[in-house]
Amino acid sequence: MENVIFMMQVTEFKCGGFTVGITYNHTVFDGAGSAQFLNAPTPAHHFSPRPEGPKIQFTFDSFKLAEFDISLQSIKQVKDRVTAETGQSCSTFDVVTAVLWQSRTRAINLDPDADVSLSFMANARHVLHDLLSIEGGYYGNCVYTAGITLPSKQVANASLVVLVGLIREAKRTVSDGLSRWMNGDEATNLHALQDYRMLTVTDWNRLGYCEIDFGWGEPSFVYPCGCSSSSMFTRALLDELMKSMAGHCTITKEPAILVRACEPTPRGSLQLSFLDRLPGLRFSGDIVFVFRRGGRGEDPAKAISEGLSRALVHYYPVAGRIVEPAGGELEIECSGDGDGDGVWFVEASAECSLDGFGDWDSKLHAVLAARPPPELNHENVIFMVQLLHEPNSSGDKIHMRRFHRRHHLQPHSLRSAQFLNAVAELTRGLAEPTVTPTWRRESVPSPPKPTTSAQGPAGPDIQYTFYRFKSAEFDVSLHSINRVKDRVAAETGQICSTFDVVTAMLWQSRTRAINVEPDADVCLYYMANARHRLNELLSIEGGYYGNCVYPVGITLPSKQVVNGSLVALVGVIRQAKQTVSDGFSRWLKGEVMSNSRALPDYRMLLVSDWTRLGYYEVDYGWGSPSYVFPCVASSDFNVFGRAAFIKPPVPKEGVRLVMSCVEEQHSATLHDELMKFA
CATH class of the missing domain: 3.30.559.10 (Chloramphenicol acetyltransferase-like domain)
Structure with a gap:
């Protein structure tokens, strides 16, 4: 396969759409050149000699693929900061590159004095066209590698405004750098690092791929099959990206613990109503609560976990697990004080202020999320809690967030609030919840199954489009x-x-x-x-x-x-x-x-x-709570x-x-x- 220049796969979907997948050899094309070929203009076969660089011995790492979306609002916020602090404008590429480089540098956690390198392939066609005296059409490689090398601590601790400035400065050297490189000068920062400390970024938004039209219109989505970071650091990288977009907030999680009812509870299986079993309700919902703690000096995690333990005596099905017996309907299995029952509870701390919280909440979803240990089945868990507090807040304010993940086969939103209020009442010291819970799922009448394919409470299986x-x-x-x-x-x-x-x-x-x-x-x-x-x-x-x-x-x-x-x-x-x-x-x-x-x-x-x-x-x-939001x-x-x-x-x-x-x-x-x- 190494000697193949170009491959293409067209996959037609029964829904009527199709995908076009390509693999191209970078010896012949760069990104803009392959896009030009796909758009099929008349090519110009002109080549120019280039200097030989030093031979490089590469170390191959096991990289893991990951994706992360950065909102236009977040990008604009950084652009506005750059303009306010420097009087200069910057591009989306500058901002996103700075965010990623800083986030990755923090994630791989090198020695502070160790160098890290950023490189990006700048399109140098305008310079090469002057040398070749041609107009368009040239589809060979025509890029110049712009590079920046800095100590790890400088990248990890710098403001995004400073990093954006360095990236903009590197971009300004492209024309002069390529001309000198073509004359045999060694490219600055090109070969300093060729290992795990180097990050190479490319901007696919302006290569021309999104304008390719085979007769069915332009593609609705174009993506490269690339990689982002080593497997062991991928989770850290994504967390750092979220923190970067959320104001550099450091969140530390303690291991998840299982909170059980403080008294013995019934054992056995509990029937769910047909309303609980509706296909459209078979998902988990995430909720975040924001509180500002005042005069009460008690530890929130200890107080709430104890209130939760007391509430599970009254709401013991919430501590159960969702099961599907062979050939049967979904139900709740309760083992009483068995090893499986309980609500997963995570305590976390944040080294940042929640002032202004609400403008970046969705970007911290993954680090706010309460999750059981990875070796366990997440799908049958009914309820999970994460409590986050800020131990070193200014004045007498301490902010805490509680994250709940509830399975919709159990409490409906209105009554999951009933359960949470029961936990809150018992946390405050009440002897009993003010609302006495009742199960009674078996009393809900199930409608007769329809005899036609019309949709009702018990309609046929549905094939969904995601x-x-x-x-x-x-x-x-x-x-x-x-x-x-x-x-x-x-x-x-x-x-x-x-x-x-x-x-x-x-x-x-x-x-x-x-x-x-x-x-x-x-x-x-x-x-x-x-x-x-x-x-x-x-x-x-x-x-x-x-x-x-x-x-x-x-x-x-x-x-x-x-x-x-x-x-x-x-x-x-x-x-x-x-x-x-x-x-x-x-x-x-x-x-x-x-x-x-x-x-x-x-x-x-x-x-x-x-x-x-x-x-x-x-x-x-x-x-x-001062703020409540669903994810x-x-x-x-x-x-x-x-x-x-x-x-x-x-x-x-x-x-x-x-x-x-x-x-x-x-x-x-x-x-x-x-x-x-x-």
Whole structure:
């Protein structure tokens, strides 16, 4: 294979799309040259001699592949810092290269005085064209390796502004450096390091690959099959990247421990309701709470873990494990005080301040996440907790974050808040939870199985399409919300809710952004709380903490959502809400849901309102949380767009949208559309 110059594979997918994979030999092409070949212009076969460099003996490492997305907002923040501190502008390449070089240097953790090297291949065609007197067409290698070598400690500890300046300075030497190199001078910093301390970066955004069109339009995604860091350092590298984008925050985790009920609990298997077993609810959800601790001097980790242990006596199924018996339905297995039961609890500390927290929360998801030891099965765990505190905060403020990962086969959001409030009450010293929990899953009536392929509570197996959604946040001001409410009242004489307004804004903005055919249907879903109806059937008061939601769907032609007024969309949403009680009752009887779609896809948006679930009332003794947010991007179930409505960090007002609902090509348009309502 080493003597092959070019290979291509075309893979056709049954869905109608295809991929083109290429392998090219860098002896003949560089990136821009191979892109030129793929775009098939008339080539110019001109070559120029080049000096021979010294022979190099390479050491081969076992590198591991990894990916990491850096948001446009984060890049812009660094660009603004560079402009403010230096008066200079910089490119996206400069910023991302500085972030990666610093993050990788910190991750591989060399001796502080050991040199590390950064190199990048600069396109030198403009210089070579002057030497060859040709216009375009040349597709041989035409790059000059620009290099920077510095002590590890300088890269690890420097500000990003300083590193950006060094990278910009190196770029300015390309023309002169290539000319001298062609005359036989040795390239500066080219051969200083050729080992694990060297990082080579390339910018594929401007090579021309994204403009290749074989007759079916330009590619929706182009990516190289490259590698990033050695296997043992990949996790550290990703963590450092997140910290770099989050303000250089160092987070240290203690080993996970298993918190068990402080008293003996029942053993055996517990049945789940059909609502718990719905395919659309088989995922885990991540929640982060931010608290500012004041006068209480008790250790938060110790206090909360003890409260959790007491709460598991009352909510012992939460400590169980999800199992699927052969040929049976999913159920909860409880072993009492056995080795398997318990909630994984992680204590962590952060050497940084949480002032301004809420602007970079999604970037720290992986280091905030509570996870069991890697050798254990994550999928059957119901509940996990991570507590993070800042031991050396200024003044009397200590910030702590709690991270929960809950399996949706167990408590529904409203009742996972019930469980968390029980933990909080027992942490504060109450003898019993104020709400007595009840299981009663077996009492929930299962509707008859449908005899047709129509979708209902027990529909056929579905083949899903998974999308590469981009996570994003957007704040809708209270002023904008009230302005739309006033319009609705003036034009219809009706009162609408904040949920109605924000849902209409987001649905219209997203539909405009994804730009489907005007007559194609788009679908909006939200999970309505049907607990009042189920409580009537079960004859219970509160306490039931299973899933109890009814999926409300609205399907309209795209053009109606795009061109309709917000007042009209608010009216459609309000009308759908009025059908919940009757629709849920008929659904339980086995009737097909009205407005249900045959298959979730990119045209579907699911919204959820987190502001009224009870999470903001959780108080462990240090007051209510100043910020609560879900990690919607952490779900593996990316088959339709999702958005959660949360309260912005105190003291802001309005609604914050936490979204994972469009792919990269639509994210900028979605932001622009939402800005019309900011």
